[in-house]
Amino acid sequence: MTRRGRRLLAVGGLVAASGAMMISPHVRWRAHVVLLYLTGQIPDIGLKPLLVYMMPGSGQYMRPLVETHNPYAVIRNAKTTPADIQTGAQLFRSQCASCHAPDGSGGAGGPALRGRTLKHGESDWAVYRVVRFGVPNTAMRAHPLPETELWQVVAFLRSLNASDSSSGAIGRGAGRSVSVNVPYDELAATREPAEDWLTYSGSYGSSRHSEPPGRVTALDATTGQQIWAYEHDVSRESLGGEFGAAANRGVAILNDKVFFGTVDARLIALSATTGTLQWEVTVARDPKLYAISAAPLAYRDLVVTGVATPEVIRGGQGFIAAYDANSGKERWRFLTIPTPREPGSETWAGNSWREGGAPTWLTGSYDPELDLLIWGVGNPKPVFDAAARRGDNLYSNSAVALRGSTGALVWYFQFTPADDHDWDANQIPVLADQATPRGTEKRILWANRNGFYYVLDRVSGKCVTAAPFAQQTWTAGLDPQGRPQPLSDSSRNREGFILYPGSVGATNWWSPSFDPTLNLMFVPVLEQGMVYFTSASSPPEPIGGRPFYTAVRALDAFTGKQIWEYRREPRLVNNTTGGVLSTKGGIVFGGDQASFFALDSRTGRPLWSVETGGAIHAAPETFLADGEQLVAIAAGRNLLAFALPKARH
Numbered sequence: 001m002t003r004r005g006r007r008l009l010a011v012g013g014l015v016a017a018s019g020a021m022m023i024s025p026h027v028r029w030r031a032h033v034v035l036l037y038l039t040g041q042i043p044d045i046g047l048k049p050l051l052v053y054m055m056p057g058s059g060q061y062m063r064p065l066v067e068t069h070n071p072y073a074v075i076r077n078a079k080t081t082p083a084d085i086q087t088g089a090q091l092f093r094s095q096c097a098s099c100h101a102p103d104g105s106g107g108a109g110g111p112a113l114r115g116r117t118l119k120h121g122e123s124d125w126a127v128y129r130v131v132r133f134g135v136p137n138t139a140m141r142a143h144p145l146p147e148t149e150l151w152q153v154v155a156f157l158r159s160l161n162a163s164d165s166s167s168g169a170i171g172r173g174a175g176r177s178v179s180v181n182v183p184y185d186e187l188a189a190t191r192e193p194a195e196d197w198l199t200y201s202g203s204y205g206s207s208r209h210s211e212p213p214g215r216v217t218a219l220d221a222t223t224g225q226q227i228w229a230y231e232h233d234v235s236r237e238s239l240g241g242e243f244g245a246a247a248n249r250g251v252a253i254l255n256d257k258v259f260f261g262t263v264d265a266r267l268i269a270l271s272a273t274t275g276t277l278q279w280e281v282t283v284a285r286d287p288k289l290y291a292i293s294a295a296p297l298a299y300r301d302l303v304v305t306g307v308a309t310p311e312v313i314r315g316g317q318g319f320i321a322a323y324d325a326n327s328g329k330e331r332w333r334f335l336t337i338p339t340p341r342e343p344g345s346e347t348w349a350g351n352s353w354r355e356g357g358a359p360t361w362l363t364g365s366y367d368p369e370l371d372l373l374i375w376g377v378g379n380p381k382p383v384f385d386a387a388a389r390r391g392d393n394l395y396s397n398s399a400v401a402l403r404g405s406t407g408a409l410v411w412y413f414q415f416t417p418a419d420d421h422d423w424d425a426n427q428i429p430v431l432a433d434q435a436t437p438r439g440t441e442k443r444i445l446w447a448n449r450n451g452f453y454y455v456l457d458r459v460s461g462k463c464v465t466a467a468p469f470a471q472q473t474w475t476a477g478l479d480p481q482g483r484p485q486p487l488s489d490s491s492r493n494r495e496g497f498i499l500y501p502g503s504v505g506a507t508n509w510w511s512p513s514f515d516p517t518l519n520l521m522f523v524p525v526l527e528q529g530m531v532y533f534t535s536a537s538s539p540p541e542p543i544g545g546r547p548f549y550t551a552v553r554a555l556d557a558f559t560g561k562q563i564w565e566y567r568r569e570p571r572l573v574n575n576t577t578g579g580v581l582s583t584k585g586g587i588v589f590g591g592d593q594a595s596f597f598a599l600d601s602r603t604g605r606p607l608w609s610v611e612t613g614g615a616i617h618a619a620p621e622t623f624l625a626d627g628e629q630l631v632a633i634a635a636g637r638n639l640l641a642f643a644l645p646k647a648r649h
Helices: 003-021 025-038 047-054 082-095 124-133 147-159 184-189 236-240
Strands: 215-219 226-231 252-254 257-261 266-271 277-282 297-299 302-306 319-324 330-335 365-367 372-376 398-403 409-414 430-436 439-447 452-457 463-468 475-478 484-486 497-499 513-515 520-527 530-532 549-556 562-567 580-582 587-592 595-600 606-611 621-625 628-635 638-643
Touching: 025 047, 082 147, 124 147, 215 257, 252 297, 266 302, 297 365, 365 430, 439 520, 513 580, 520 580, 520 587, 549 587, 587 628
Parallel strands: none
Antiparallel strands: 215 226, 252 257, 257 266, 266 277, 297 302, 302 319, 319 330, 365 372, 372 398, 398 409, 430 439, 439 452, 452 463, 475 484, 497 530, 513 520, 520 549, 549 562, 580 587, 587 595, 595 606, 621 628, 628 638
């Protein structure tokens, strides 16, 4: 059989296998790339390195080959640390100095490599191929070094022109090698991030002032071009369950590592510089019962994550776990449903604790001075059926304060005991300091899904004050300790009854923002009631034909009194919204549906808006690039960045 015949036979077999297997997306794109290679559409790379580079953990992200067919635009050097460059320099001196001089300045046998454009290509893959295979009909011979050493030589050669050229193009834009190191001291010292956000909510206090599952991408902050990308292969079992479309809300960064969680409950550490895998641990072993959707929180030498659990499947108890940031070894774990004979277990009748729930799927906040980790806990199961689990069901629907270094419980505050409305406490806890006649008091500001705004004492966990910030018809109010007093008709009945807020809540994961200068808390709000029924198998329904609306409300941070409201147009569908961000220049940024807008912090007056063309469920972020302050928002599958007016920041 001819070579062409063998290739076509291989292609036919691959196509048949792909169609028969109904393979997962992560296998499918790899099969597509191999098909392109076998049909001659991907040049200048052998089959063996192509397959190696497509393996998870290789340090390469080859999926863009499906669109570009161009390895020069995709393959980049993963060996770019200072140690790699130093080793590459030593290899260069031993292998290449006789022609190019030890410093790359050139000599009688070879051209200068420093301070000039490389003749045979600027991308990492072009430089690699010249070093590995040489240049025919020239004095440049092949250097079949081990793979790692070849890339280290490439790193050294690129360093010779680091100030003049960027690294090889990756994906859709030219990438570049970067050096990233964010020490804990810098993170801990950040109270109001003036320029760059170094953690999920801007700082450990979560003031927020100033893609497919398992993928992390590093972008050039100035241009938006891709520097590196890492994709975690998610099992078909995870993609096919309740978590198949679960969101991933971001990453944490500490020193030279980036951390993120996955839909199959893995916690992964990457090199912040290259995107290469540093370690990976399994946080929970059953992908049907656990996923990670929260951005981790990294402090001191730990990285902390919570978990999501399914609403409709029995089992899956929530927890918060901490891991050694350097090794991935588990350091502590706090269970949000106490097991029998533990304190709090008496709040679950019989074996109802086995039903599970109390998930921890949104990032908490950390007080470095108190070594106190504050985290919100979700609703118990079965959802909407408190009668099946009589008791308060600790620590569901609570804020828990843990000793950050050990995971020991310091205090808890339960917003909605015995919840049967799906009003979890998975909101962002905002840490703030309040000036009082007694001095500065440490507070936690919390807009809860149940429609009440709480100010808690950060040291003791006691309720300082609470007030409704949205329409609520389920309770006569709160007692002095902050415990709700449910109305007798707020329990379900067979005919159904209208209750505010609905099961989505008066607010949700939508990040609030705190302006410490104005002492204002900006909260995304949903005003929507729902009809609840007796049967736990009948979930609440929207009120037919009655429009609802979303809004941004500015509250007095320490009383909950409403100062102003920016109300969006009423609608009948899409009962979610985005988070907000405030700046010291007096602007509040937010998103709702496809609209990204800016408001005056003092009055709520609209200043500017743009239709992005994509649904906005995220919160804005801000950072400094080339001396310019930018604000960015994820809209659909796009990331948009806008420059702030220089006179206002």
